[in-house]
Amino acid sequence: MAEPQNDSRPVAVIGAGPSGLASLKSLTDLGISCVAYESHSGVGGIWDIGNARSSVYQNTHTITSREVTGYADLPMDRALPAYPRHDQVLGYLRQYAERFDLLKLIRFNSDVTGVERLTDGWRVTTGDGEQHEHSALIIANGHNWHPYLPAFSGKFDGELLHSRDYTNAAALTGKRVLVVGAGNSGCDIAVEAAGVADHVAISMRRGYHFFPKFIFGKPADQVSESSQHLRLPPPVARAVYRTMLKLSIGRPEQFGLPKPDHEPLESPPIVNSLLPYYCAHGRVKVRKAPVRFDGKFVEFSDGTSEEYDTVILATGFRIHIPFVGEEHLDWVKERPDFYLLAFSPRYDDLFIAGMTDGTGGHFPTVELQSRVIAGYLAARRRDPEAARRFDDLKRSRSVDITGGINFLDSRRNLTQFELTTYLRILRDHLAVLGGQDTTYARRPSLLQQAAELLQGGRK
Structure with missing residues (x-):
């Protein structure tokens, strides 16, 4: 990639759920033209119980706490319950889309029925027969909606x-x-x-x-995040978790x-x-x-x-991407074998956002992931040398996102990773592209969270 790439065609984002919204925000932050296709009439993805593809039921609540669930760019309102209900999450996602002026970028009631590879870029076909060309494609249609x-x-x-x-x-x-x-x-x-x-x-x-859901009166995932800051050796960390579970x-x-x-x-x-x-x-x-x-x-x-x-x-559910031919997605063990779960090994303009299942909140994880995707697209256009360094990393596939955890060989673990390890690797890749994780810098550090928990325990 010797010269900067100039392409006026917008980046296509498929889906306007949590992953699609994070992708739109990250792209617009870097001045990259983009448009999202959403089959439903509103944002939210599976969190909108009125969406035909929703997998939530009337009493669905998050399994991650309010502080861990929200995007770093827009923390969840502290007036919400510690574990928000599905309609409260949907309201939050609508607030996010409105706050960052994303609604104008979304084509609602536009079900993508096909994607065709061009010599350079992608052609998207929607259910009404319309076709549009795009410089890159970000698949953000979710993976918890197609039943297994x-x-x-x-x-x-x-x-x-x-x-x-x-x-x-x-x-x-x-x-x-x-x-x-x-x-x-x-x-x-x-x-x-x-x-x-x-x-x-x-x-x-x-x-x-x-x-x-609670340990010592605090949401368990916040206690877990604080303990992970200590970076204990895996055998010690496992012993701590076993003891914690036995006691709780x-x-x-x-x-x-x-x-x-x-x-x-x-x-x-x-x-x-x-x-x-x-x-x-x-x-x-x-x-x-x-x-x-x-x-x-x-x-x-x-x-x-x-x-x-x-x-x-x-x-459970199957990863289902019906609009892109299997030959483009490098399927291995029922999932696309993408670098960092996001970057195609075959194309430099094809990505998946949100194909992730870590131990923390999904929204902030895909928020950082989408920042790396947007940073790479920006580097392709403005900093070819940074993009080349990233491509070298992608080809080497030398990262390990397990954090030393020996995940079970099962369908439930197809998209698993150790959260702190994965976030650190994403930040390292963002730095290679010349970007800084300023969003996450505004979140309380794990050390700060631990101090707050200890202080709360002494009251």
């Missing part, structure tokens, strides 16, 4: 639905309910069902560690739950202290993995069977 539906032998004669189609527990009143999957959604739904159903069971393939919740086996076969954080944390409570009270029964349906009976891997009226598949 496992195959079972036999046929279930009761009601069978995915967690994305679940709205509230009212329809489960007086029924026998099986929830398949013990992720955060599955545990939440099982707890809700236990309040109204005659019988509730949750199917778990393995044991998991359950994390509380106890061992899962005490409540009739299976013993975890992995260390804390090697699988996405289950932020739910109520499921162990309901299991201990016999309101939720733990079953093995289902293998076969027979009328209204479900047979499990241990050879037992039980009758149910409703089966809810809380089996």
Whole structure:
């Protein structure tokens, strides 16, 4: 890349949820022309329960606290609950879009049906047949909306639905309910069902560690962030987490739950202290993995069977990018194998924003990620040498975003990373591009947070 690249075509951002909004903000901050295509009539992505692709239900709350969830450029209002509800998150995203004048950049009700590779750039086709050319493409359509539906032998004669189609527990009143999957959604739904159903069971393939939402009266993720500032060796950090979980919740086996076969954080944390409570009270029964349906009976891997009226598949979601040909996305193990989960190894004008699942807030993570993407696009146009240095790093693929955590080889870990490690690597790459993470500099440091927590504990 010997000369600066001049291209008047705007960058296309697909999606106006949290990742799309962060991308638009980062691009406009650097004076890069951009436009977003959004299939729905408003911003928010899955956080808008009125969006046909939304996966939230009426009682959905964040599993990260208010301070950790919000963008650094616009902290969440302290008047919000410690763990905001989905409509409050949607209101916040609308506020973000309005504050930074992003709405004018979004083409609503514009479902992208196809993307074609040009000699230089991309052609986007929308559902109404319109076509537009763009200098670069940022995919920000999210990865928690397209249901993963496992195959079972036999046929279930009761009601069978995915967690994305679940709205509230009212329809489960007086029924026998099986929830398949013990992720955060599955545990939440099982707890809700236990309040109204005659019988509730949750199917778990393995044991998991359950994390509380509060420790010492503080949101648990803020305590975790503060402890991570100490940068303890992985074995010591694991011992600290094990001790913390035992003191705050106890061992899962005490409540009739299976013993975890992995260390804390090697699988996405289950932020739910109520499921162990309901299991201990016999309101939720733990079953093995289902293998076969027979009328209204479900047979499990241990050879037992039980009758149910409703089966809810809380089996997660698939990364689904239907508008871009697979040949452009370098799929490996059910996800695009992009550098830093964001940069195409094949093209220097193709990116994914928000294909991330760390232990902290998604919004600030994709905010920093989108800053690096925008910084790279700016460098391609104005600082070819900085872009070349970045390209060398991308080709070497020499970064490790696991932070020494041996993540389980499962679908749930396809987009996992260790948060502090990933953010540090993103900041390092931003520095290579000549940018500074001024947004994050305005956030309280982990040391400051730790001091505040200690001070609060002495009051």
